[in-house]
Amino acid sequence: MTQYQQAQQGCITPAMRAAAQSEGVDPQNIVTEIAAGRAVIPCNPAHTALKPYVVGRAFRTKVNANIGRSPERSDDGSEVRKMQIALNAGADCLMDLSVGNDLSSIRQTLLAACPVPFGTVPVYEAVSRLNGESLKLTPELLLDVIKTQAEEGVDFMTLHAGLLRSHVDLAAKRLLGIVSRGGALLANWMVTHQRENPFYEVWDEIMDICRQHDVTVSLGDGLRPGCIDDASDAAQFAELDVLGELVQSCRNAGVQVMVEGPGHVPFNEIQMNMERQQQVCDGAAFYVLGPVVTDIAPGYDHITSAIGATAAAFHGASLLCYVTPAEHLALPCDEDVHAGVIAYRIAAHAADVARNLPGARERDRAISQARAQFDWNRQFELALDPDTARHRYQSARKHDAGDDYCTMCGKDFCAIRNSREAVGR
């Protein structure tokens, strides 16, 4: 039985207990949220290295890091290294987006060492098995890939099942068309073969596999807007309506489900997007990519999107998929993975602070106390990225400098020193 099915029967599973402990909440909260379909615990029993987490609006906002090689960039070991970098930086879950050869071997290596929920996009492996010839895709191949991955222990899978053939015409009106890798492949397949989305033909079988292995379905948004101009358009919302139906379909099948979201969205439309998704998808956990709030900053899209992600998490998202500085330009390198995770932990935490999630502000209070006391070590320990903070402080500091100021203002002009004098501390 899936976590969803057990929650509906009121059972508290070991995974729910573990998630409750890591969250610092009563296990009953977890049961309630999962039973209502507002939270998921992606935890395939075959993923033995997993320490389960809960993803949902009632809990700490989580961060996903995408890793995975592209055909242009692949060397053995690099994705394992990136996984470790993402985990060290604090990623709550990981997706392996590898395409190309030998995907099963990479995935098994990663899964064996991965303590967090692990996700994939099965259509990537399906098309990779066809050496990139995506038009040869069949529903049966998709099903076979999903089955293989489920048996290997994948915890959640992006399925682009909401993108219908009729939506492609709507996307044709866009400036940037379809920017989801999976969405574009499927759209091309549907248009060429004049067939409906291939997930439909085998949907019941997919549900059986996901229920059997408790794979959480992450409903992909193949029509997420790829630029500000395309945001919140008819194509996006037509697909969203189908995603809302698919949420019910998953729930009816006893399968855990979350929903993916945009993309590129101007800052003023983020709240509306979050509220509309929550309404259309009946409160299912929302897993957003960014959103990027302006198109003009390639090289800095970890920042453009951390801005959007903070607003998204404040207004309704539960899981934030990072965007790295390499977005729109290249496959992320090690430094990009680190920069992306840190930017997103900032966004996630800033949103949790803003929605006054119990306990969220304690770390801010503690680091600020350390700041007031010039306790630099404590400040670094509490920092999101201790090494970077420590290095910046120490490398700028003169050898004989005191601990009660920094090079920003110097001793006489240090506001905290002068403030202490003024307020008598």
Next chain:
Amino acid sequence: MTQYQQAQQGCITPAMRAAAQSEGVDPQNIVTEIAAGRAVIPCNPAHTALKPYVVGRAFRTKVNANIGRSPERSDDGSEVRKMQIALNAGADCLMDLSVGNDLSSIRQTLLAACPVPFGTVPVYEAVSRLNGESLKLTPELLLDVIKTQAEEGVDFMTLHAGLLRSHVDLAAKRLLGIVSRGGALLANWMVTHQRENPFYEVWDEIMDICRQHDVTVSLGDGLRPGCIDDASDAAQFAELDVLGELVQSCRNAGVQVMVEGPGHVPFNEIQMNMERQQQVCDGAAFYVLGPVVTDIAPGYDHITSAIGATAAAFHGASLLCYVTPAEHLALPCDEDVHAGVIAYRIAAHAADVARNLPGARERDRAISQARAQFDWNRQFELALDPDTARHRYQSARKHDAGDDYCTMCGKDFCAIRNSREAVGR
């Protein structure tokens, strides 16, 4: 006569014409906004290198970069270099926050080469002249510094005149007390000498100097919160009320005025802060520092604060003072200045896109068109930081790769390629 006085008489000055041209608006808009006190053109006639800009809610959101040496870090030439880096990255105005010796010489060198509005914090020079012995400060010394700087051509000056002696007790209740350099110095002075804020004793003379040289007063927020815990507290809003009175005092004296704001503010309180300032200060242009939306990311405060700055600019701010990755740790280095300006141009532009400022979305549209057409050169030209974007793309790309994909997805999986096939472009 100041720009404010001339606007009130309905005159369109050369500075207003220049600002209108750079903004792409009718000069009459500029006159109206300045006459109403909702916009300023910081333009001291003695600053001959200046190309005037307008700062106000009706116009493009502007970005300020702070440069200036600290006693711990000073070598000749480095601040000139930082100024150039900030200008190249697109800073709209600059503040020289130097403390230590020989400030006039640094300032004159910078001013002679600075084409954007140039600001200072006179209390820094006053205390520097006293070799850091801030308790020896006198109102007369402050006045002398303001006069000297006005004669040299400084366009705007931060005056921490809203911080009253009675506010210090409110700040004593805080976790982090007073984190404004100028505010902490003045608070310590007021408490030690049991005197009121020294700006008051010479306020009329200050107004005379600012009117004579058309120096724009930037009312400093000495009590800006320095951590999430201190945000939106009694100390902050007590000072804000005084700032509101000082806005009227400046206007009555015919002096241009804007108002500085926080600081550290949780994301959910930014809108309220912006609206309250606009109300209390009768629509005077709001010049905000960040705000930083969480305290836990030293080393990344350009990001924590760009998140806050976007929300601030969306909800009411006109000018954003950058925060660099060095904040809370060290004096910014060259790379920090660049990173800070870029992060803030992202925030400013994202806000302008969000508030649908005429013309703001055109650049997003153009770069996205270039993206759709695989016109990489055009994409880099339109990028906020062309060099970084170009370098990231080119260094990842294989020698023999085509132009119609990047290393992120590779050729077969490129969404834009597949989308073109699907939608027939």
